[in-house]
Structures are given as structure tokens and as C-alpha cells.
Amino acid sequence: MMETTTDPPAVDLTVSIGSLSLANPVLVASGTFGYARELAGLVDFSLLGGILPKTITREPRKGNPPPRTAETTAGLLNAIGLDNDGLEHFLTHRLPYLASLPTSLIVSIAGRSIEEFTEMAGELDGAAGVDALELNISCPNVSGGVDYGVSPARCEELLRQVRSRCHLPLIAKLTPNVTRVDEMARAAEAGGADAVSLINTVSALGVDWRRCRSLLGNGLGGLSGPSIKPIALRCVWQAAQAVSIPVIGIGGISSLDDAMEFAVCGASAIQVGTANYYDPTLAQRIAASLPAAVAELGAHKWMDVVGKLQMP
Amino acid sequence: MRKSGSEDAPFLPDHAGFWQAEIVEQCRLARDTYRIRLHAPELAALITPGQFVMLRCPELRDPLLGRPFALYDTIDDRDGRPAHVDIVYLLKGKLTHLLPKRSAGQELEVWGPLGNGFVPPSRAQHAVFVAGGIGQTPFVALAKELTGRRRYGRPPRVVSQATKVTLCYGARSAEWLAGLPDFEAAGCDIRIATDDGSRGHHGWVTDLLAELLETADVDWVATCGPEVMMATVARMTAQRKVGCHVSLETPMACGIGACFSCVVPVKEEEGGWDYKRTCVEGPVFPAEQIAWEV
Numbered sequence: 034m035m036e037t038t039t040d041p042p043a044v045d046l047t048v049s050i051g052s053l054s055l056a057n058p059v060l061v062a063s064g065t066f067g068y069a070r071e072l073a074g075l076v077d078f079s080l081l082g083g084i085l086p087k088t089i090t091r092e093p094r095k096g097n098p099p100p101r102t103a104e105t106t107a108g109l110l111n112a113i114g115l116d117n118d119g120l121e122h123f124l125t126h127r128l129p130y131l132a133s134l135p136t137s138l139i140v141s142i143a144g145r146s147i148e149e150f151t152e153m154a155g156e157l158d159g160a161a162g163v164d165a166l167e168l169n170i171s172c173p174n175v176s177g178g179v180d181y182g183v184s185p186a187r188c189e190e191l192l193r194q195v196r197s198r199c200h201l202p203l204i205a206k207l208t209p210n211v212t213r214v215d216e217m218a219r220a221a222e223a224g225g226a227d228a229v230s231l232i233n234t235v236s237a238l239g240v241d242w243r244r245c246r247s248l249l250g251n252g253l254g255g256l257s258g259p260s261i262k263p264i265a266l267r268c269v270w271q272a273a274q275a276v277s278i279p280v281i282g283i284g285g286i287s288s289l290d291d292a293m294e295f296a297v298c299g300a301s302a303i304q305v306g307t308a309n310y311y312d313p314t315l316a317q318r319i320a321a322s323l324p325a326a327v328a329e330l331g332a333h334k335w336m337d338v339v340g341k342l343q344m345p
Numbered sequence: 346m347r348k349s350g351s352e353d354a355p356f357l358p359d360h361a362g363f364w365q366a367e368i369v370e371q372c373r374l375a376r377d378t379y380r381i382r383l384h385a386p387e388l389a390a391l392i393t394p395g396q397f398v399m400l401r402c403p404e405l406r407d408p409l410l411g412r413p414f415a416l417y418d419t420i421d422d423r424d425g426r427p428a429h430v431d432i433v434y435l436l437k438g439k440l441t442h443l444l445p446k447r448s449a450g451q452e453l454e455v456w457g458p459l460g461n462g463f464v465p466p467s468r469a470q471h472a473v474f475v476a477g478g479i480g481q482t483p484f485v486a487l488a489k490e491l492t493g494r495r496r497y498g499r500p501p502r503v504v505s506q507a508t509k510v511t512l513c514y515g516a517r518s519a520e521w522l523a524g525l526p527d528f529e530a531a532g533c534d535i536r537i538a539t540d541d542g543s544r545g546h547h548g549w550v551t552d553l554l555a556e557l558l559e560t561a562d563v564d565w566v567a568t569c570g571p572e573v574m575m576a577t578v579a580r581m582t583a584q585r586k587v588g589c590h591v592s593l594e595t596p597m598a599c600g601i602g603a604c605f606s607c608v609v610p611v612k613e614e615e616g617g618w619d620y621k622r623t624c625v626e627g628p629v630f631p632a633e634q635i636a637w638e639v
Contacts, residue, residue, distance in 0.1 A: 070353060074361060075361065101596070103596065
């Protein structure tokens, strides 16, 4: 595994997402890090660029029936179904702890309507400790979860409405399950997003042929993990070509090399997701190893390596 | 539909660690069933019966995630300090099929101790374990603890001792019965049921429990195995008003409360039910709390 560099080269790792300045570009993806409290005994939060707790919805949701996850070749199928206790419980029970952590806090929200999104964004706008919002318009596992993630017009309108009610930096989390991810990124930018993050999971199915059953209680699920990384790199590259706002890369990052691949494809920041499940300190180790990797490309700033990919 | 009364699940892995643990030895216990011994002194010192660990092959991307395994037992070094952790596994999926090929000296990633484990009631005179298939694994250490043969945890926890411990153990056939000498050494009275009658009672393991509930003073039942079996045990003990705990096994991605995969429907005090995470709110639950019908 990677070793923490003892004498890291002087490299500027800061990243700006709208008005938010991240200490470094390594974030942990929503849904893979609980509400951070679960990881307290294992992770040094101060080494992370930021934390995205599990997506919250306005009302509590029980989530999907189990089994909710199943492993596939180098990947994980999931259909958790946004199991959460709702916004009010988050504000009273989860946020105080999250806000106390020495890193940036980006709260992931999902709504079934523009009204639900704007209401939640409005309430979180003034909440102490919330540094930015990620709008989850790409959850494949709930009814209506991708309504705003597959239509550019609806995506743009959602961002516009949320923008008008909320001063926080807004990140639109996009789905790969569209024909033109670049158009979705452009729509988010046009609506006022400060960044786009991608990809959410790839719509997928796992089966047990002997029982003639799906592996998941929900039937269909979303695929994550190393097996989706090439899809994610393609999407990140396409989105980065299409917009001038920062792109945050997500999808199967499980090593320093993976993180750097996303950077050169145009990711200003990255989110470690599925790997948190088996290696919760991976994200902080990647962050510690970035200076040397950036220096290897002859750069002194992380942002100078972002988008360096030369396509034929 | 709150995950718990407070903001935290009760058994978050605040004292768990991640280790590269060397394999000390492996041996076959029964058909498709192996015991692996890992050198993990810190883990061995901390873990208590009914808790579990996650195991993973380092550097592999397939299988990618860890898998949960109950503690089988801990082993001391020559100086009497906990040094090794024993896990008993059944060949079932990708990871377990790889494990027998790993030899002594190679390393596995292990994290734990995880989950709550068993907390035996203070007045259990006669404790009965009902195990189905590979569900027998958590009961060796628990039997040793209840019969005063070994202590677990740091500091070693105090458990009031039972005067009698009975294991009702059901398997498909005799060749699948694993670790019987260990249960004998742990002081268990062993009763066996097999589906094919190749050893012990020809029928369900729950028949053995029914007989015990009829003829003996059973104070406490703990069960682990197939869900149908556990639901039946829960129903039988509820009818007799005998306390019962179930140790659940659910598909898990992380084991530490982050992924919300391993949920089970648990009844709530105010009525209704909600999904709870087996890894940080279990895996051991009072049987009457599980909403089996959901």
C-alpha cells in the first residue's frame, strides 16, 4: 500500500468549490461514510478535504428491503434506498457532531420535488457547520430518484430554484445512466451549480440463476467500485470538457493512481466511495500521497494537473 | 422510525482496529468447514463471544469487500496472554473458497472486534444454544465463558456462570458437524439432529429444543443459524416465557455501520418497526424484538 511521504514536496492542494475552499481535493462519498461518527475510531478526519454524510431526505425513509448489497466482480451492487431519519433528525442529532469535525462538511440532500429540495436547502442554508450542499439527483434506487438527473431542462430548473433559496455552494451529483452526461453537466451549470460531481452508481442487475431471483431486495440496483472506474473517467472527462465549473470525480477510486487518473481527466476534487467499506483510511492516505504525485508531473499545485489529459 | 433512541447506534466500532494478521494455521473440521487461526494479539485481547470480525484478502479486487465471521475462540501464547483468534468458516462464496488456499505465514486483513456480542443473563442456570449449520460458531467461546473455562475481553469480563450448558446442533448430515470436540471441551452437553438421520435425532434441531423446554428447566436460549430456525426458536421460547437471544447474519459491506446494508426489521417501543443495522445494533438481538413477519 501507499506510504505516507515523510517529507512531502511543497505542493498547494487547495481547491475552490464556489466560495468553499477545501484544504485538499480528497473527499469521502455520500453513503459510504455513514454520518462520520461511525468512523470516529478509525479515521483522522482532519486529513480529509471534506466529508459527505449519507443523503438525507425531508421525511424519514425506511429504505429498501434487504438484501441491500451484493458483491459482483470487483464491484458492489447496492439498493439501500436512501434509508435515513429525515432532515429534522439530521439537524438535531447528526449535524452537531459533523459540524464539530476539523474538515469541510458537504451535506447531501435528495427530494422528490423541487419544493422538497428548495425547502431542505433553505433550512440547511443557515445551519452552522454546513459548508456546501450536494444535490443527489442521481439515486437509481428510489422512485423518482433520478427525475432531475436525466432531463437537462428539469435539472437546470431545479438548480435555479435551489440557487434562489440557498447561498451555499451547490454541487449537482450526476448519474451516468444518461446518453449525454455533458448535457446534464451543462444544464446544472446553467442553473447555477458551483460544481458537478459524478458518477453516482451505474444502473445494474445481479441474479442468482438457480433461484431465478435478483440478488437485491429491490430488484435493480446501482453498481459501484473498481469495475465502474473506466465509465466514471469517461464521464468526468466529458463533463470537464463541457463546463467551466469544477468537476468532482467519483467512481471506483481505490488508490492514489486512481485519484490521479481522475485529476488528469479534469476532476478538481475526488470522492472515495466503496473503498471506504474495506479501507476507511484510504482517503486520508491518498491525500497524504498527493503532493509527491503532483510533483511527479512537474507541478507545484494540484489544480495545475487537473485536466492535463491529452486526448488523441 | 429512528435508527436508535440517541444519535448513535449503541455498538459503534470505537475500539476496533484494522490489522494485517498472519495466518498461524488452518485445519479442516468437517465437510467444507475449516478453522483458521490468525495472529492478532490486540484483537484476541479485546473480543468477546458473539462479536465478529471482518476478513479480507489484501490487495485483491475480487473479492473486493470484507466478509463477517463470528469469533470462534481466542488462543493464548505461552505466557498466557491472548495471541490468536480462531474463525471457523464454511465454503460458501468467493472469499471462503479462497481461504483454504492461503497458508501459514500469509496475511489477511482483519478488522474488529465488531458488534455487541452475547451478554448472558445474570441468573441463567441452564443455558441452551440452538445452532443450525455454520451457526454453531459463536457458541464455543460462549460455552467456555458460561462454564468458567475461559474469560474474554479487556479487562476480562465477568459473566455469571451457568450450572448447565446444552448445545442443540442441527446439520444436513453427520459429515457437516464441525467442532464437536471443542464443544465437549467447553463443557457442553451436546444434542444433535441431522436432516438425514446419519447422526442423532432424524429431524429438526428445534425438535430437540422442544423436548428440553418440556422436560428441563431452561433459563436462557441463544440461537444462530438459518432464519426460519431462529424464528421458530423465538416463537417457542416466547410461548414458554424463556429469554432468548438471536445472533443474526446479514449481508454486510463494511461491518462498521457506514453502509446501511445489513439491516433487519426491529420492533420499536412506540409500535411499528424500523430497519436496524446488524453490525452496530447487533448482531445479537433479544428474539422478541425481531419483526420476523416483515
